[in-house]
Amino acid sequence: MIEGLKFDDKGLITAVVQDAQSKEVLTVAYMNEESLHKTIETGETWFYSRSRQELWHKGATSGNVQKVVSIKADCDQDALVVEVLPAGPACHNGTISCFTNSIVQNEDAIGSVDIIPQLVNIIRQREMDMPEGAYTTYLFEKGIDKICKKVGEEATEVVIGAKNRDVQEVKWEAADLIYHLLVLLQEQKIDVYEVLAVLKSRHEEKRASTKNNE
Template sequence: MIKNINTSNIKYDQNGLVPVIVQEANTGLVLMLAYMNEEALTKTIQTEVAHYYSRSRQLIWMKGETSGNIQQVKALHVDCDQDTLLLKIVQDGVACHTNHLSCFFEAWLEERQPQGNLGIIRELEAVILNRNRHPIEGSYTSHLLEKGLDKILKKVGEEATEVVIAAKSQDQSELVYETADLIYHMLTLLVKQGIPWSAVETELDKRRQMTANPLE
């Protein structure tokens, strides 16, 4: 996908590094800022998995090498001055070492707004994935995943019923609340089954392309 590209014009700084802006391919969310040297860039292109250069440790590292939060590369762009890269990836788990999906979770100048393009779904999926890999005592998500598939399926069934009841009662606020519960439990089910949310997006996109009405 990105193997046959010419990187010879990239302008590295005096330390042989180029900054890399990392963006979630499905949502457009900016996840982190990192650096690459020529070798890290080559590894990234060859493997289609993000590799960076650690300025503190002075070595090349693969994102997710120890945490499991791998970044699958979908696209690579260079800016007009050839001195900054934009890496579009699909994030497995979270990008930040603080267990936030993005390293830019602290807003200074504006309030946090709901993310477009189903970004909140990807963020929630990342949290559930993280709880699956690193269970936390007292976490409902960790408890649910530990109890297994039957427990999760029971909750999905219960929440689906609650959605129906809320809709029948014409209670819009309750319907929104119960729908959020159902979506959360469905995401937990997908994580338990090893199915990424991107697979659902792909299926929906496939249906949209097949017909003008995706529900026909």
């Protein structure tokens, strides 16, 4: 597949680096054939610096390496999407992504699944810092019994809302349930993506079973 890729006149190809779990775009960099080969061989991202004119291994200094999950080429074979599991921030400014400056943001857009990784990070940070007055701090201070109680209460509220055919109530209570469930997962030190992996595995097993029975 590398042989079919189209590098530009400087021997480079654009590499869009994306979080394999959250699907957030982390950065855009460039690879030449050598850095791409190193990326494939080592399982971690290597790029070519146009300013320094040399290869660089992401995380070699900071420790914020990126474990490669997949590399995909576009239909024209002149750009790559590299899905990774980052060990830390992708940006030299210390942010998770280099793309932090919004130019256009439609607040009414549907499909804001990126709120899940944002909430996960906030909840994790709350447990570490335990800021006074924060509700999440209160839950962690009270412990597992309180957290479990809140998950149960919010689940019940979702059921009640559904039985009453109250769409607005179901949305609000479902949001509360998801938040408290994320707090529970953090208390248990279970990554939400591990839960999603279980769902994916079940789906793939069921799909394979259905196909085999056709």
